[in-house]
Amino acid sequence: MRNSLAAVLAGWCLLASGCDAGAGTPESPSAASSGADAAGSCEDAAPVVRRYADAVARVSVVSFNVDRTGRPAGSVADVRRLLRRDDVDVVGWQEADTDAFTRAAAWGEQRGWRTHFFDVGDGARQVPITWRDDRWVLVGVDAHPMVDGAGRDVTDHPFRPKWATAVTLRHRASGRQVTVLNTHVPNHVETGAQWEDNVNARAARQHYARLAALLGSPGDVRIATGDFQWDHHDDLAARPEGGITRTFAGRARNSFQALGLTGVCPTRNTRWIDYVWVDRPSLVARRAAFVTHRSLPGYASDHRPILATVALRRPN
Template identity: 45%
Template sequence: MTRRALAGVLVAALVTTACSTDPEERTAPAQAPRPAPAKKLPGAVVDTVGVASFNVYRHLPRRDAMADALRLTRDDRVDVIGWQETRADYFPDVRRRLEGKGWDTWQLWEPDGPFWLAVSWRRADYELVDGAWTEVHGGAGKQRTDLPYPPRGYVVVTLRHRDSGRLLTVVDTHLNQGIETGDGFTDRVNADDAKEHLRELADVWDEVPGDLVVGTGDFNFDHADDVAARPEGGILDTQDGHATSSYDVLGLGGVEPTRGDRWIDYVWIADRTLRVRARDEGTGQFVEHRSLDGYASDHRPLVAQIRWYDR
């Protein structure tokens, strides 16, 4: 059985109900049982890494945004965070506050303020090796689309695990809004640019350095719809063979969606560093994942536990 076939078996039962065109029918059951954590595979373990993806919602009041950030970084299950929508007036204050709490952050700065993406990590466990921003496409204003957007791209941040010396690389991204309609793409420039974004991202997983390569991001396309229809140029259509999301391996059980009915926040492992079965050569195994409640942002943080194996 191929890895994608295995993933399909794991999520098939949920996708059958989650992909109805009626949003109320697509939500996960309120009392859905949480799957047991994946069993350890053969091999020495370097560490278990908690990787979170969180869109902070840049229009939040400063006090709410700070409370969200402090709550997430106090969570013992979280070691590394890929943030989206960090081009916000409050985020420099968030960075400074987190620095005093033992967290470091990489973020590209421009003359007029911080950019849209950032990656943070626990200073006691990791140190920065390198960080870079790549723009995939420019932005579009109201003259081109009814849902304007800024330039989009991705950041690649490589960290050194202090105890082992091995490298962890985080790819963080944010796709355009207004790209999904049911199981397809809208007919607007937003979708055209998003398809370009996904095509380029597929190559990134194969090219970036790292003993373990993970990813985070707000993809603005519902996982259940994507699995059901697999539209041309969509997430699975482009990322298959390059990276695998926690949804692909662990399914949707126990993971509450963002905004009531949409699984759009993702954590990934690059396929060349993915381990699903005992004979896989990869270093990273998805153990469990969950979305967190009680945040002021319009997104739920998604946190995946990843077991990191020595090769």
């Protein structure tokens, strides 16, 4: 697996003193440690933690690709392991259209979790969302088409239609409302420094643009999870037209941008490709802010879950 090519800023500013995590432009890779350094020290360092005096609630969100090609027993064990954690509120899953995942989700239902499977079209069932029912009330669901699928007649790496699924939840204790979106971008789209010249890459550009538009529009606090394929370090260094950094600028920020990579091990091999985002309008208005994040070890999947905690702040 290719190593990450460049560097990323550590936490941009400490918000305990009131600095705004939603403002400004994406970080410059010239000001940070290398991806290899960050990966090498991730097990020993503590992730950044920020505190907000005006927080009225927190939501801890996980993005996890459960790897549909893995052993069913491993997938079931992974889901159960994650849902046993008390510090998880919502999970956006990828590659979850398997009998093993369905069985594991049913196990979770017996323990206070709710999972919504989206059957609106081909591919949507791959990206269900799970939440803790004793903390969150379901307000509504939605599913947004991202890109059409592509077969072997046009690509060496076929993929089914891609969606951004969504649940809107209300926090039982505070009454605050959030919408969590979940998605999975087609793979084999980049070389690290630039786009591949293939159908998958063209689909990924459209996918990024459509999701960024959803996050950047006015509304309640929006959080997005997903497997985005392009490593955070590589994309931040290369800044390709239509890539993650340039497309989401001004619309949303991910936890890597907001908090850096200290104490966060790569989510797949040497790469940070699984993301949690918060919409920029909510960050700028101080309705929400990243508190901390980390990737979780010990799972059978070829991905580590990425867990990010977001503070829901008192409206100005």
